[in-house]
Amino acid sequence: MTRKAAKADTGADKTASRQRAIQRDVDARDRRKPDQGKDEPKPVQAGLAEQPKNPMPAQHLRKPGNEADLALQPRFLAPDYAGSGKLEGMVALITGGDSGIGRAVAVLYAREGAHVAIAYLNEHEDAQETARYVEEEGRQCLTLAGDVRDPEFCADAVRRTVEEFGRLDVLVNNAAFQLHSERLEDLSDAHLQETLQTNIAGYFHMARAALPHLQRGASIINSGSETGLFGSKALLDYSATKGAIHAFTKSLASNLLERGIRVNAVAPGPVWTPLNPADRPAEDVAEFGRDSDMGRPAQPEEISPAYVFLASPVCSSYVSGIVLPVMGGPRG
Numbered sequence: 001m002t003r004k005a006a007k008a009d010t011g012a013d014k015t016a017s018r019q020r021a022i023q024r025d026v027d028a029r030d031r032r033k034p035d036q037g038k039d040e041p042k043p044v045q046a047g048l049a050e051q052p053k054n055p056m057p058a059q060h061l062r063k064p065g066n067e068a069d070l071a072l073q074p075r076f077l078a079p080d081y082a083g084s085g086k087l088e089g090m091v092a093l094i095t096g097g098d099s100g101i102g103r104a105v106a107v108l109y110a111r112e113g114a115h116v117a118i119a120y121l122n123e124h125e126d127a128q129e130t131a132r133y134v135e136e137e138g139r140q141c142l143t144l145a146g147d148v149r150d151p152e153f154c155a156d157a158v159r160r161t162v163e164e165f166g167r168l169d170v171l172v173n174n175a176a177f178q179l180h181s182e183r184l185e186d187l188s189d190a191h192l193q194e195t196l197q198t199n200i201a202g203y204f205h206m207a208r209a210a211l212p213h214l215q216r217g218a219s220i221i222n223s224g225s226e227t228g229l230f231g232s233k234a235l236l237d238y239s240a241t242k243g244a245i246h247a248f249t250k251s252l253a254s255n256l257l258e259r260g261i262r263v264n265a266v267a268p269g270p271v272w273t274p275l276n277p278a279d280r281p282a283e284d285v286a287e288f289g290r291d292s293d294m295g296r297p298a299q300p301e302e303i304s305p306a307y308v309f310l311a312s313p314v315c316s317s318y319v320s321g322i323v324l325p326v327m328g329g330p331r332g
Contacts, residue, residue, distance in 0.1 A: 019063040043295035058286040065278030067099035076104035078301035086312035088113030096175035098126040100273025104300035110137035117142040148202030199241035216260030224267040253321030262320040269327030293329020
């Protein structure tokens with residue numbers, strides 16, 4: 001391992017430890033809260049295959065959250081999705097690509113003909129699993145461990161991607177930190193900065209690093225959220241960053257229009273990934289997504305085709321500056 005790689009790996013481990021410390025503080029506060037009852041919605045199935053419905057496993061993960069540790073593995077393979085060369089010969093860099101939506105997007109991008117680089121914090125087992133599935137689609141996968149809060153890591157991740165594949169066509173900003181806080185007074189400075197620096201500053205760092213390598217026809221796709229559209233009373237900081245991501249998307253789309261680079265965002269509703277089991281207490285995770293319009297969380301394979309649509313020039317050459325809601329209904 002090179003000195004720079006060792007430094008990046010150490011920094012990622014420190015970030016994971018810091019996130020766990022914030023998590024322990026929030027977990028302790030949760031244990032002091034009384035239980036709250038919830039209504040019983042009726043789950044909806046609207047796809048080709050029936051997806052898991054509530055109750056989800058009552059499980060709480062340690063930050064940053066490993067997909068391999070989930071009792072119910074998220075569905076990301078999209079077996080009914082047939083690739084047709086929409087991204088043939090292209091190269092994509094996906095942050096948070098080790099698990100959840102990022103993994104599902106990596107697999108479909110490979111199925112559509114793209115080589116993929118995935119940036120992740122320190123979930124090495126998950127990253128290697130994603131790489132295996134990308135390679136099973138007949139494409140190469142580069143794994144890049146580090147912290148998107150660090151501009152040097154972002155620049156290095158882009159540099160290594162271009163060195164490996166010779167180009168960069170699609171940047172997917174997807175890495176995120178989420179941890180609830182019921183009261184604004186309980187939101188510590190460390191918690192706030194972790195969310196801001198990961199969720200919005202990280203998107204700026206990565207986009208800035210990628211731009212010198214993006215040619216006409218390239219695209220940037222940001223992961224927003226329904227919370228950025230409608231808010232969430234227990235996710236004050238997370239919702240604020242997602243709203244900022246939506247504004248960043250529209251502003252950067254205007255900024256890059258003359259260069260022929262499209263910028264869009266996807267705003268998912270609740271999705272079964274490690275993000276929420278690493279946020280909420282186990283009893284709340286069992287109910288995750290129950291209050292959505294479809295009465296259940298989405299699976300990552302139900303979200304990833306939207307990222308293909310926005311990345312593919314043949315599908316969306318006239319689409320830029322949009323926030324595409326994929327929320328299971330009008331409000332998710």
